[in-house]
Amino acid sequence: MFGKWAHAVTGLQVTEHLHDSALSNVVNILIIIEAEIATTQLIEQVIRACGVHGVSYRVQFLSRLRGKDFTPGTIPLFIRCADPLTLCWTQVLVxxxxxxxxxxxxxxxxxAGTTPLATYYGHPAVRKSLEYAVSHAQAVVTNSTELAKFVSRFNKHVAVLPTFFDFSLIEHVQPQPTDEVRIGFAGSPSxxxxxxxxxxxxxxVLEEFPEVVFEFAGVLPKDIVVGPRVRFFPHVGDYxxxxxxxAERNWAIGLAPLRDQEANRSKTDNKYREYGACRIAGIYSDIPPYRxxxxxxVTGLLVGEDQxxxxDALTTxxxxxxxxxxxxxxxxxxxKARYDVLNxxxxWANFFSQVAGQASNDAILPEGGSPSGKKILRKLDRLRLHVSVVYQEGGVLLVVRGIIRRLFGG
Structure with a gap:
């Protein structure tokens, strides 16, 4: 369907580079998000960088979405959306x-587990919305071959696009001078x-190496108490x-532990890109995405799950x-050579161009008036009623309002 970007069950990673002639017209992307989290901000970075290749975009919250947002020629891009409202809008689009x-x-x-994130995505209404949105998309985009293999059971058109880092974010940042040897980790409570x-x-480690300080941002290990050499910083939602x-904390060592679980093997190599860009020597779990x-x-230490x-890696x-x-x-x-967002x-732009060339995106979503418009609006109203009932039952309301806003950052 998308040439080199079409994904079969075995997976296929993008390797082809864009030729300037590939984008003869501007490609308009409507980015649809549930909340501003690290993932949505990262995707906005790369699409912003696509501007020099003829890609324009704007962002709209799922809760504020209206039919008039889907202008002719615009390609909607849902990012991680699974709120039942996603089901409403993707059905209308279909x-x-x-x-x-x-x-x-x-x-x-x-x-895995009973974390708020796992509880949210395990809710039947959310799961139904997620699976419908994924299975009916013209293309599903991911950065992980492992995840692409899994998602292909719902949609065979899965593109594995490269991960990236925006070096402009730290271009003028100076690491804090310190005599401490700081070991750091930042992430969400999940x-x-x-x-x-x-x-x-x-x-x-603290006992053997008196110059060492551990710093955790956003999450603290269980049973670890903050003290003079164990510091905790609140979660930062703005990427x-x-x-x-x-970059400012001047970590000498960055930690990237991941338990060997299917969900973790589907993650991206974000810690490696961040540590590398900040000149931090990283220690990584020896599973995909780091393996x-x-x-x-050479560029880091890969270790098993055993203590x-x-x-040994920390001591080394x-x-x-x-x-x-x-x-x-x-x-x-x-x-810098492999992941610079400018490279x-x-x-990404070539992928969007190919999708735009094959997309059905000229139909105007009716706001009412014509028979077809009333039919779609009646369906939307019926689905919204279903969502309202689900919310009143409890689970999704509590999670959507709390979890998406606070916990989706890492």
Whole structure:
């Protein structure tokens, strides 16, 4: 369907670069989001960078979406949307023969545990909305081959587009001078279980290395108490501020623990890109997304789930500062060469151009008046009534208003 971007069950990663002649007309993208979170801000970065290739965009919240937002020639792009309102709008788009794209960066079907995030995506109304939106999209976009393989059971048209980093965010940031050796991690509260891989090492490391300080932002490992050498910083919802904070803290070592679970294997290599861009020597769980991206002992250290492996990796980097510096510099060079948003934006723009060339996106969504318009609006009203009932029953209302706003950042 999309040439090199068409994804079969085995997965296919984008490797083709854009030729300037590929975009003869401006491609208009309507980005639809539930809330401003790290993912939505990241996707806006790369689409903004696509501007030099003829791609324009604007952002609209799902809750404020109206029929007039779907102007002729515009391609809707839903980012991680699963609120039941998504079902309403995607059904309306399908009925009107309008094409749309769906972006997903987590395996919401395989979230483990009873975290608010897992509870939200496990709700029947949310799951129904998610699966309908994914299965009826003209194309599903992800950055993970593992996730693409899973999503292909719902939609065979899955494109794996490259991840990226916007170096302009930290262009003028100066790391804080310090004699401390800071070990850091930043993420959302949903990452607390992953931090269990390293929580048992904190006290022994602090005892053996008096110059070490642990810093956690957004989430603290269980049973770890904040003190003079264990610091906690509140979650930063704005991604630009978050990445500047990370660069300013001058972390010597960055931690990227991930338990070996299906949902985690579907994540992107965001910690590697961030640590590399900030010249931080990273220690990563040896599973996708880091396996195959991090070059062992060159651009980072890959370790297993056992505590001994994590302890050995930390000790190596703490006892060998020259090696730590070499890894940080090699990771920076690799991230700059491979992930700079200015370099990969052409591949994203080419994808959007191909979708636009094959999309059905000229039909006007009626606001009422004509028989066809009334039919669609009646269906929309009926679906909204269903959503209202679900909300009054409790679960989704509590989660949508709280979780999406506060916890979707990492």
């Amino acid at each position: 009925d009107a023969n309008r094409s749309y794209i769906y972006y997903i960066d987590d395996n919401f079907w395989r979230l 990452r607390v279980d992953d931090l269990g891989l390293i929580s048992g090492l904190i006290d022994p 630009d501020k978050y990445i500047r904070f990370q 195959g991206t991090v070059e062992q002992s 001994i492996s994590w302890s 980097l703490l006892e060998q500062p020259h090696r730590r510096t070499a890894i940080a510099n090699a990771a920076f060079d690799h991230v 990969v934006s052409g591949e």
